[in-house]
Amino acid sequence: MKYYKDFDLTNYNAYRVKAICKNAFFPENEADLTALYTKKQDYVLLGSGHNIICSKPYYDADFIIFNGNFNTLKVDETTSVIEAEAGATILEVSNLAQKHSLSGAEFFYDIPSSVGGAVVMNAGTKEGETKNILTKVRYLDLADMLVKEKHNEDLELSYRNSLFQKQNDKVILKAWFQLQRGNAVDIKSIMEASKARRWEKQPREYPNCGSVYKRPPGRFVGPMLDELGLKGYRVGGAEISKKHSGFIVNVGNATGKDILELIKHTKEQVKAAFGVDLEVEQRII
Structure with a gap:
C-alpha cells in the first residue's frame, strides 16, 4: 500500500482545484483497506475525483484514494x-x-x-x-x-x-x-x-465535474439558467459553462470557494424565478 504525507489532490479532482490533504493512502487489496479501518474510521474516501468539489485548500484529514489502484x-x-x-x-x-x-x-x-x-x-x-x-x-x-x-x-x-x-x-x-x-x-x-x-454538448475543453445539479421533476437545469442569463456567469475562476449551463468549469485557478459561491448564487436565482430548489449532484468535501 502506498502512503503519502501532505498529498497534493490537484490532479485527483476533475475540477483541478488546488488542495492538499494531511495523509493519503492508496490500498491495493481488501486486506489493506480492512487494516486501515481497523485503526480508525474517519477517512475521506476519494475515487476518480470526477463528481466532487474540494471545498478547502487544506484538509487536516486522512484520505483513502481509489485511483490507479484497487482496480482489477x-x-x-x-x-x-x-x-x-x-x-x-x-x-x-x-x-x-x-x-x-x-x-x-x-x-x-x-x-x-x-x-x-x-x-x-x-x-x-x-x-x-x-x-x-x-x-x-x-x-x-x-x-x-x-x-x-x-x-x-x-x-x-x-x-x-x-x-x-x-x-x-x-x-x-x-x-x-x-x-x-x-x-x-x-x-x-x-x-x-x-x-x-x-x-458536442458538454464543455470538455475545461476542467469540470460533469452535471452540477440533479434534474428537477418536469424541468431541465440548463434552460432555466439560460433564461436567467447565467450562462458565462463567473465567480473568480469558476464559470457557468458557455457551452452547457448545467456545468461549472474551471477557466482559471478556480478555488472550491469560487465553485460553491457560484452554486449558491445559481440556486438563489433559480429559487426566486422558478420556485425550484436545485439539488447539487456533486459531493462536497
Whole structure:
C-alpha cells in the first residue's frame, strides 16, 4: 500500500482545484483497506475525483484514494459477467466489454467515474443507468467490520442515488455487471456515437465535474439558467459553462470557494424565478 504525507489532490479532482490533504493512502487489496479501518474510521474516501468539489485548500484529514489502484478487472466468458474492483474506471469496464464482444456497458464509455463512484451515484446517461447492468456489490461494513455482499434489488438504486449514499458506513470493494453477447464492431460504433453526442454538448475543453445539479421533476437545469442569463456567469475562476449551463468549469485557478459561491448564487436565482430548489449532484468535501 502506498502512503503519502501532505498529498497534493490537484490532479485527483476533475475540477483541478488546488488542495492538499494531511495523509493519503492508496490500498491495493481488501486486506489493506480492512487494516486501515481497523485503526480508525474517519477517512475521506476519494475515487476518480470526477463528481466532487474540494471545498478547502487544506484538509487536516486522512484520505483513502481509489485511483490507479484497487482496480482489477475480470471477465467470465461463460456467464458474460465483468467483475470490477472499486478503483477501476467504468471506461475500463466498457472497453473490456467491447474487447470481449459483450454488450450493455456502452453507456459507461464516456462517463468519467470509478466503479465505486458509479455504484454510489447510480451513474448513467439517457442511454442507460448503472442499475440496469449491476447485479451484485461487495463491500466492507464499518458497523461490524465484516465484508458483505448485496444483490441489485437490495441496493435501493434510484436516480443518482443508492444505499451507499444513504449509509456512508459501507465501503464498496467490488461490483459485478451482467452483460450480453454482441458484436464487437457494433458495440464500438455505439460507444463512439454516444461519446460524440456528449462531447458536442458538454464543455470538455475545461476542467469540470460533469452535471452540477440533479434534474428537477418536469424541468431541465440548463434552460432555466439560460433564461436567467447565467450562462458565462463567473465567480473568480469558476464559470457557468458557455457551452452547457448545467456545468461549472474551471477557466482559471478556480478555488472550491469560487465553485460553491457560484452554486449558491445559481440556486438563489433559480429559487426566486422558478420556485425550484436545485439539488447539487456533486459531493462536497
